[in-house]
Amino acid sequence: MAHSIDDRQLTSLEAPDADCALVVDGRELRRMCADILDAREQPVAALTLDADGVPVLAFADVRAVVGAGVRIYLIAGEDELLDELRATLGPALALDRGAARVWWPGAGPRCDPADHPLVLALEDEPSAVTIEELALQVDLTRPRVRAHVRLIEDARAFVEHELAGAREQSHRIHERLRDAQIECHSLRTRAEAAEASLAAARQAQDRQRR
Numbered sequence: 001m002a003h004s005i006d007d008r009q010l011t012s013l014e015a016p017d018a019d020c021a022l023v024v025d026g027r028e029l030r031r032m033c034a035d036i037l038d039a040r041e042q043p044v045a046a047l048t049l050d051a052d053g054v055p056v057l058a059f060a061d062v063r064a065v066v067g068a069g070v071r072i073y074l075i076a077g078e079d080e081l082l083d084e085l086r087a088t089l090g091p092a093l094a095l096d097r098g099a100a101r102v103w104w105p106g107a108g109p110r111c112d113p114a115d116h117p118l119v120l121a122l123e124d125e126p127s128a129v130t131i132e133e134l135a136l137q138v139d140l141t142r143p144r145v146r147a148h149v150r151l152i153e154d155a156r157a158f159v160e161h162e163l164a165g166a167r168e169q170s171h172r173i174h175e176r177l178r179d180a181q182i183e184c185h186s187l188r189t190r191a192e193a194a195e196a197s198l199a200a201a202r203q204a205q206d207r208q209r210r
């Protein structure tokens with residue numbers, strides 16, 4: 001069970017504002033899924049219950065992370081709702097018991113699931129740690145930040161590709177240089193052997209003339 005700074009907020013299943021909603025049946029879950037998959041400008045957040053039936057995070061803590069006006073859902077019904085959520089959104093965008101997730105605009109079958117942060121509340125882990133991890137993941141996956149991160153990753157991938165090519169070329173040059181050195185040594189050895197044979201032949205001729 002997670003422990004919040006304010007246990008009253010954590011244990012309460014009452015939605016504290018109009019942008020928070022409880023999901024206790026299939027109709028409410030389908031409305032939530034439609035909200036997630038709809039064209040929108042704001043993220044959508046959702047929480048589940050832990051093994052003790054307690055929300056993994058307090059609404060107020062999540063609100064402090066995602067900001068005002070963002071819809072926050074608490075899936076407080078049976079586990080069948082999470083199965084339906086998985087079937088609707090797909091395994092990559094699903095949400096399991098004891099976890100929280102934020103779906104940024106653009107969530108769908110072809111999106112990168114890493115763009116929509118998911119955190120799992122570990123057993124006996126303070127909720128402050130879980131909410132801090134959620135805040136970090138939300139900051140790192142904000143659309144503008146994500147675009148810059150991808151540019152950096154693309155640039156790094158390009159540099160790594162060029163570096164790998166340069167290393168491969170250097171290796172080939174090294175191999176050719178080594179082969180040339182071996183050939184040079186072989187030619188020198190043959191030349192020395194030829195010179196020795198020629199000198200021996202000349203000495204033999206000189207002895208015959210005498």
